[in-house]
Amino acid sequence: xxxxxxxxxxxxxxxxxxxxxxxxxxxxxxxxxxxxxxxxxxxxxxxxxxxxxxxxxxxxxxxxxxxxxxxxxxxxxxxxxxxxxxxxxxxxxxxxxxxxxxxxxxxxxxxxxxxxxxxxxxxxxxxxxxxxxxxxxxxxxxxxxxxxxxxxxxxxxxxxxxxxxxxxxxxxxxxxxxxxxxxxxxxxxxxxxxxxxxxxxxxxxxxxxxxxxxxxxxxxxxxxxxxxxxxxxxxxxxxxxxxxxxxxxxxxxxxxxxxxxxxxxxxxxxxxxxxxxxxxxxxxxxxxxxxxxxxxxxxxxxxxxxxxxxxxxxxxxxxxxxxxxxxxxxxxxxxxxxxxxxxxxxxxxxxxxxxxxxxxxxxxxxxxxxxxxxxxxxxxxxxxxxxxxxxxxxxxxxxxxxxxxxxxxxxxxxxxxxxxxxxxxxxxxxxxxxxxxxxxxxxxxxxxxxxxxxxxxxxxxxxxxxxxxxxxxxxxxxxxxxxxxxxxxxxxxxx
Numbered sequence: 001x002x003x004x005x006x007x008x009x010x011x012x013x014x015x016x017x018x019x020x021x022x023x024x025x026x027x028x029x030x031x032x033x034x035x036x037x038x039x040x041x042x043x044x045x046x047x048x049x050x051x052x053x054x055x056x057x058x059x060x061x062x063x064x065x066x067x068x069x070x071x072x073x074x075x076x077x078x079x080x081x082x083x084x085x086x087x088x089x090x091x092x093x094x095x096x097x098x099x100x101x102x103x104x105x106x107x108x109x110x111x112x113x114x115x116x117x118x119x120x121x122x123x124x125x126x127x128x129x130x131x132x133x134x135x136x137x138x139x140x141x142x143x144x145x146x147x148x149x150x151x152x153x154x155x156x157x158x159x160x161x162x163x164x165x166x167x168x169x170x171x172x173x174x175x176x177x178x179x180x181x182x183x184x185x186x187x188x189x190x191x192x193x194x195x196x197x198x199x200x201x202x203x204x205x206x207x208x209x210x211x212x213x214x215x216x217x218x219x220x221x222x223x224x225x226x227x228x229x230x231x232x233x234x235x236x237x238x239x240x241x242x243x244x245x246x247x248x249x250x251x252x253x254x255x256x257x258x259x260x261x262x263x264x265x266x267x268x269x270x271x272x273x274x275x276x277x278x279x280x281x282x283x284x285x286x287x288x289x290x291x292x293x294x295x296x297x298x299x300x301x302x303x304x305x306x307x308x309x310x311x312x313x314x315x316x317x318x319x320x321x322x323x324x325x326x327x328x329x330x331x332x333x334x335x336x337x338x339x340x341x342x343x344x345x346x347x348x349x350x351x352x353x354x355x356x357x358x359x360x361x362x363x364x365x366x367x368x369x370x371x372x373x374x375x376x377x378x379x380x381x382x383x384x385x386x387x388x389x390x391x392x393x394x395x396x397x398x399x400x401x402x403x404x405x406x407x408x409x410x411x412x413x414x415x416x417x418x419x420x421x422x423x424x425x426x427x428x429x430x431x432x433x434x435x436x437x438x439x440x441x442x443x444x445x446x447x448x449x450x451x452x453x454x455x456x457x458x459x460x461x462x463x464x465x466x467x468x469x470x471x472x473x474x475x476x477x478x479x480x481x482x483x484x485x486x487x488x489x490x491x492x493x494x495x
Contacts, residue, residue, distance in 0.1 A: 001053070001054040001056065001086070001088070001089045001124075002051060002052070002053055002054075002121075002122070002123055003051070003052040003089060003093065003120070003121070003122055003182070004041070004049055004050070004051045004052075004119075004120065004121040005019075005049065005050045005051075005052075005118065005119075005120055005178075006042075006047060006048065006049040006050075006118070006119040006120075006121075007047070007048055007116055007117055007118055007119070008046060008047050008117050009048075009111075009116045009117055010045060010046065011045045012043070012044060012045060012046055012047050012048035013043050013044070013045065013048050014048075014108055014111060015048045015050055016040070016043070016048070016050075017105055017107045017108040017111070018100055018105050018108060018111060018112055018116075018175050019038075019050055019097060019100050019175075020097075020099050020100060020105070021038045021050060021096075023040040023043035023048065023050075024040075024043075026038070026039040027039075029092070029095065029096050031054075031088075031091070031092055031095070033056055033057065033088055034054060034055050034056040034057045034088075035054075035055050035057075036052060036053070036054045036055075036092040036095070036096050037052075037053045037054075037055070038050060038051070038052055038053075038096060039051055039053070052089070052092065052093060052096060052097075054088065054089050054092045056088060086126060086186065086187065086190045087186065087187035087190065089186060090182065090183045090184075090186040090187055093179060093182060093183055093186075094183050097179050100112075100175060100176060100179055101176055101179045101180055101183065101208070102176065102346075103174070103175075103176035103346075103349075111175075112174075112175065112176065113174070113349065114174060115172045115173050115174050116172065116173070116174070116175060117170075117171075117172050118169075118170070118171060118172070118173055118175065118178055119168070119169070119170050120167075120168070120169040120170075120178065120182070121167070121168050121169075122166070122167040122168075122186075123166055124150065124164050124166070125164060125165050125166075125167045125186070125189060125190070126163055126164055126189065126190040126191075127147070127163060127164065127165045127167075127189045127190070128163060128189070128190065128191040129189070129191075130149065130161075130163075130165070131147035131148065131149055131165050133189060134147035134165060134167055134189060135147060136217075136218055137185050137188065137189065137216075137218060137222065138169055138181065138185065140216055140217055140218075141171075141173070141177075141181055141212060141216070142171050142172070142173055143169040143170065143171040143173070143181075144169070144170040144171055145167070145168075145169060146166075146167070146168040146169075146170075147165045147166070147167050147168075148165060148166045149161040149162070149164075149165055150162050150164040150165060150166060177211070177212065180208040180209070180210075180212075181212070183208050184205065184208050184209055184213070184222065184226055185222070187225070187226060188221075188222050188225040188226050191225050201226075201227055201233060202227070202233055202236050202237045202240060203441075205223065205226055205227065205237055206237065206240050209222075210322075210350070211322070211350060211353070211354070223237050223238065239431070239439065240440065295472075295473050295482055295483065296324070298472055298473050298483075299391065299392070299421055299472050299473075299483050299485075300324060300325055300328055300391075301328075302421070302470070302472045302483075302485060303325060303389055303391055303419055303421065303485070304325075304328050304329065304332070306419050306470075306485070306487050307329070307335070307387055307389070307417075307419065308332075308334070310386075310387060310416075310417050310487070310489065311386075312335070312386040312387035312416075312417060313334070313335065313336045313337070313386050314335070314336060314337040314338075314339075314384070314385045314386045314387070315329055315335055315337070315338055315339070315385060315386065315387050315388075315389065316339045316340075316341065316382060316385040316387070316388045316389070316413075316415070317329075317338070317339065317340045317341070317388075317389050317391070318341055318375055318382075318388055318389060318390050318393060318409065319341070319342055319343075319375065319390060319391070319392075319393035319396070320340030320341060320342050320347070320348075320351055320370070321342060321347050321350075321351070322347060322350040322351050322354050323340060323350070323351030323352075323354045323355050324354075325389065325391055326338055326340045326351060326355060326368070327354065327355055330355065330364060330367065330368060335367070336367060337367055337369070337385075338367055338368055338369075339368075339369040339370070339371070339385070340368075340369070340370050340371075341370075341371055341372070341373045341375075341381075341382070342372065342373075343372065343373065343374050343375070344372075345372055348370050348371075348372060351370060352370060355368065357370075375390075375393070375397070375404075375405045375408055375409065376397070376401050376404035376405055376408060377404075377408065378407075378408055378412045379408070379412075379413075382408070382409070382412070382413035383412070383413050383414070383415075385413075385415045386415060386416050386417065387415055387416065387417040387418065387419065388409060388413065388415045388417075388418050388419075389418075389419045389420075390409070390418070390419070390420045390421070391419070391420075391421050392421055392422065392423070392483075393420075394420060394422050395422050395423060395443045395444060395445055395446055395447075396442055396443065396444060397444060398444050399444060399445055402455075406459055406462070406463070410459055410462075410463035410465060410488070411463055414463075414490070415490075416489065416490050417487065417488060417489050417490075418465070418487075418488040419485065419486070419487050419488070420456075420485065420486045420488070421472060421483050421484070421485045422446075422447060422452060422483070422484060423439055423443070423446045423447075423482065423483060423484075424446075424447070424448065424449055424452070424479070424480050424481055424482060424483060424484045425438075425446035425447060425448050426448050426449060426479040426480050427476060427479045427480060427481065427482045428446070429479060430476065430479060430482070447484075449480050449484060452469075452484050452486070453469060456469065456486045456488075459488070460488070464490060464491050464492075465488040465489060465490055465491065466488070466489055466491055467486045467487060467488045467489070468486070468487045469484065469485070469486055470484075470485045470486075470487065471483075471484065471485070472484065472485050
């Protein structure tokens with residue numbers, strides 16, 4: 001299997017810095033199913049090409065199968081795995097270019113953060129859906145796609161085309177994004193995973209698809225194929241994308257799609273099976289054939305409406321993540337200053353890209369501030385705002401540290417108003433979650449309506465606030481809304 005990555009960036013040899021692989025050396029990496037090598041067929045000032053060559057050992061591949069895997073006789077040893085790009089190449093790419101996929105490059109971080117001219121070549125790629133599917137999947141991501149079907153035998157054109165294509169991609173794309181596009185879409189085009197699907201596959205998909213998957217017009221197809229049509233994992237992925245703040249409109253019912261292709265020797269078990277993390281299967285109103293407004297949109301709109309209702313002019317988004325709320329606030333000139341704080345530098349970088357901060361008009365850019373910080377340590381930068389927002393944040397804090405968060409936000413920063421949203425655990429039964437399961441693996445807890453009301457009352461009593469409790473989303477008469485919101489106001493600020 002061969003993958004080439006070329007750039008005409010000057011000096012083009014900076015590609016070596018971005019990939020963390022020196023152009024003057026051949027580097028080898030052992031994998032459970034073979035050996036991956038990285039080398040540079042060309043490395044000049046005007047053009048540089050890095051090649052990833054994966055040599056698959058059919059014997060090692062067969063021996064890596066679990067004891068319970070079916071015996072396909074010679075099919076275990078005679079197949080297209082050594083020659084055609086597949087999930088094995090995607091797995092090798094993920095391991096070999098791990099740091100580049102994360103977008104880190106201490107020597108050239110400015111290049112790692114921005115788009116560069118790239119050309120990617122794959123001489124043989126299984127494509128169940130033909131060349132048109134390659135265009136559908138890569139085209140919306142900013143790539144110029146050249147997918148040429150490979151004939152079964154050039155000497156016998158009447159035999160028609162094989163299921164393979166020669167794929168060439170050209171575009172000006174951030175290298176980390178390009179690698180993540182390949183990591184997700186190679187097994188999607190092949191429509192096969194050649195190792196056992198563990199529960200953390202959803203986490204891998206969400207991380208690799210950050211910033212592009214949820215907006216893709218074929219996100220449903222991509223998610224289902226990447227997760228091997230394991231519907232429990234697929235529903236988890238749809239819910240995770242929605243919770244992260246992106247619109248995912250999928251049916252509760254498993255989709256009707258072409259039958260998955262199977263072939264001998266395609267699923268060697270190289271990692272143990274695991275149960276998927278528990279997540280809601282869908283958002284309110286998500287019924288087959290019925291349009292809906294995603295919960296993340298309802299939540300954002302409810303927070304914006306609450307801020308407008310209290311007349312806030314300056315707003316601090318605590319735990320701003322990728323900047324969904326910040327974007328909505330900046331679109332409203334009534335908010336004279338909008339600030340976002342997050343403990344994650346990567347999240348802030350994503351927010352900056354999402355907001356296109358480097359291309360904002362000067363007047364709009366002057367209203368925005370992004371900075372890194374922790375919610376459990378006093379910080380003078382948090383003071384002086386009309387309102388602070390904790391949107392789906394408190395449930396990510398360990399319970400013993402909640403008192404520190406309360407002290408920092410309500411005691412030290414002490415804005416006139418604080419808006420808090422958090423999941424209502426009682427509503428989880430509407431998502432087919434097992435008892436005790438949480439909507440997201442990073443949630444340290446999830447409160448019932450009574451528990452949230454007690455916490456709100458305690459904060460009000462300790463720090464001199466009063467609060468209104470409001471539902472967000474469909475207010476189910478039995479289990480309440482999916483999200484609960486509290487709008488705090490300092491007592492001296494309330495009429």
